[in-house]
Amino acid sequence: MFCPKCGAKNLDTSKFCKACGRPLPNRAEVERALSQSFRLPQTQGLIGQVLDGKYRIEARLGTGGMGEVYRATRLLIGDAVAIKFLHAHLVSNPQAVERFRHEAVTATKLRHRNVVGLYDVGISAANNLPYILMELAEGLTLRQIISQSPVLPLDFAVTVIAQVCSALDEAHRFGIVHRDIKPENIIAHHTETGWHVKVLDFGIAKLYTQNNDGLTLDGSALGTPQYMSPEQCMGERLDGRSDIYSVAIVLYEMLCGTVPFKNIADSAIAVRQVQTLPPSPRSVNPNVTPHVEAVILRALSKRPEARQETAHIFAQEFMQAATLVFNQQAAPPENNSAPLRAAIFTKPKPVQEEILPPESAPTPKPEEMVSSGEDLNDIYEDAEHILDEILLEKKSGEFESSPPIIKPSEPL
16 A cells, blocks of 8 residues: 555555555545546536536636636626635545535634635535635735745735734634645735735635544645644644644745755655754844744744744734834934044044244134133033934934834835
């Protein structure tokens, strides 16, 4: 039997993969799926068809690990929507279909501005093809944005992470863990008011507040190894802190231009997620500040209890660390007036008078007379006091009355 995740060959009686440690599917289920393979529904030729008399399929938008996504029009309303069809190899297993329906129905409870809304879940009467009808999100995926500019500005990262964590915080309140947070599942759309972010694929999320043992497909961990938490790699029970780990890796990639572990087999990445500490963000990008790094590394703790308790807390800590950077960039340097002070308040060194012969010594004119040392000291003290008042007024006018505002970046 071959492992469905890493492809390693195992004994037919093995319950776990010898290469990656993942649970292997039950042989009886595999044989049943193979016996039904001739009945697998096909997604070829869907363009132009009308699904269940309600949705006209117009274009293929893309494919992912769970299915294919198409653009469609709701005939009765006239608006554009997206339809996701499950891949054939998942449709072949009745347990997969039931779990897909159960979890998608639960995901429809999410009504959040940063979540792509799910409108309907069904099975096509014509070809027995399960599908999810959802909102058609505009914009670019975060993966597309990263491909254009691997290292993204800090203020853009703040905008994205704040909205992603807001969506996850809402999902976690309903007991839903996403399990596949990655740049491909985050869409950012630039509007007149700034960047608006939406999270995709909540329809394949897993409930962690209910016992779904009867709906287990093969026990394997869904997700993308580069963004999976250690407990997800080991197939353990998950909660919202697993998503926090994944979001931290997304943030790591936005600020450093790379993920902590890459360029190796998926099984090796999973092992590193469990056993190896990630490289320090500052070792990859020295522009990452210690405060921002500390927030990321805490979220990347191997033990869930060492991470931030909620997505809201993670976003809050990151925004506070970023605000320190923004304030430092907006405020004038502390020694900004040092050159001016040096020019004004550096007292002249005493010059040794040159003794001239009496006949050549010039006669000082009244306007060239110098005040006494005591009067000169008074002038320096008064000038320094006046300059302090001017600098204080300037500082108060520019920074105390108008605190720096965090604005999203311009379109990339």
